[in-house]
Amino acid sequence: MGTMSKEHRVGIADVAAAAAVSVTTVSHVLSGRRPVSERTKAKVLRVIEELGYRPDPSARGLRTGRSHAVALVVSDVTNPFYPLMAAGMQEVLQPEGFLISVCTAQGTTQDLDSVIDHLLNRRVDGVVLASLNAQDRHFNDITAAGTALVRLSGELDPRFGDIVRADDTGGMADVVAHLLERGYRRIGLVNGESDSAPGQLRLAGYHRALREFGLDVDEDLIVTESFTRTGGANGSHTLLNLNPKPEALVCGNDLMAVGAMDAIRERGLTVPGDVAVTGYDDIEAASLVTPRLTTVHNPALEIGRACARLLLDRLSGTPSEGVREVVLPQKLIVREST
Numbered sequence: 001m002g003t004m005s006k007e008h009r010v011g012i013a014d015v016a017a018a019a020a021v022s023v024t025t026v027s028h029v030l031s032g033r034r035p036v037s038e039r040t041k042a043k044v045l046r047v048i049e050e051l052g053y054r055p056d057p058s059a060r061g062l063r064t065g066r067s068h069a070v071a072l073v074v075s076d077v078t079n080p081f082y083p084l085m086a087a088g089m090q091e092v093l094q095p096e097g098f099l100i101s102v103c104t105a106q107g108t109t110q111d112l113d114s115v116i117d118h119l120l121n122r123r124v125d126g127v128v129l130a131s132l133n134a135q136d137r138h139f140n141d142i143t144a145a146g147t148a149l150v151r152l153s154g155e156l157d158p159r160f161g162d163i164v165r166a167d168d169t170g171g172m173a174d175v176v177a178h179l180l181e182r183g184y185r186r187i188g189l190v191n192g193e194s195d196s197a198p199g200q201l202r203l204a205g206y207h208r209a210l211r212e213f214g215l216d217v218d219e220d221l222i223v224t225e226s227f228t229r230t231g232g233a234n235g236s237h238t239l240l241n242l243n244p245k246p247e248a249l250v251c252g253n254d255l256m257a258v259g260a261m262d263a264i265r266e267r268g269l270t271v272p273g274d275v276a277v278t279g280y281d282d283i284e285a286a287s288l289v290t291p292r293l294t295t296v297h298n299p300a301l302e303i304g305r306a307c308a309r310l311l312l313d314r315l316s317g318t319p320s321e322g323v324r325e326v327v328l329p330q331k332l333i334v335r336e337s338t
Helices: 012-019 023-031 038-051 057-064 081-096 109-121 136-144 168-181 197-212 229-240 254-266 300-315
Strands: 069-074 099-104 126-129 148-151 162-166 187-191 222-224 248-251 276-278 295-297 325-328 331-333
Touching (some): 012 038, 023 038, 069 081, 069 109, 099 109, 109 136, 126 136, 126 300, 148 300, 162 168, 162 300, 168 187, 168 197, 168 295, 187 197, 187 229, 197 222, 229 248, 229 254, 254 276, 300 325
Parallel strands (some): 069 099, 069 126, 126 148, 162 325, 187 248, 248 276
Antiparallel strands (some): 295 331
């Protein structure tokens, strides 16, 4: 059986004619939603391969009312955590025929407003909202438009979609406890944005660990910067100017920790000889810097997979009692920086 000419786009009617079946039968084979005999299914699939037929996503969207597009909205596309999360989403969604776009909403909440407006105008089927500055009104805008939402922050609220989160408070408590068990007592925190969920939860973990060891929190040892390498360097310089300086710096993420190492070296000090450093997330760079970074493994791939599964459940109409929350465990990774 020959293929169609390059000038002719193979359509579902061509497949039906070549397989000697109805267009409806071909549609059922493609969608998998109606039973078709194995013999007929095999014949249709063979013809599809021979003709090089590819379903038209826009036409399918018109029939189903779906765009088969999903967006991941992040705060910093250069942070290696988010590409890993997107890869996890792709593992689950791509075999189901969904395309994933990654959108960046840096800076103000107005930036996020614009991104969400654009996505809703494009009629995406679902949004995974991982932006650090997401607020209740953003959740409401998405769900009010009938768009499936999974978020990485916020309180359990049946109006605002499902939640996937890692145990940021427990993870930060573990890394601070690790330092305390090694004898460090003057421990500085170089944290990310205080109005973000990770910033708030990781600060709570820092407080928890000190409290459990019977220590008071010294507010002078806590600084807030952006979740970036530059933010980590700036915050570390602030703390290293103290007298006495901190014995260890706990950072809000690995990028900040790399910045902390920069600041320590600029002062002619060593890690961990003069100041120990810890990070958070366990991105690839954590095991490549010298010394290798003690950190908390934040399961970005599995977070992405979990978000995608929840979206698919919502889009398929799977019954659910209210909002669902998936909390994934984190793991302390001890390396040479402590």
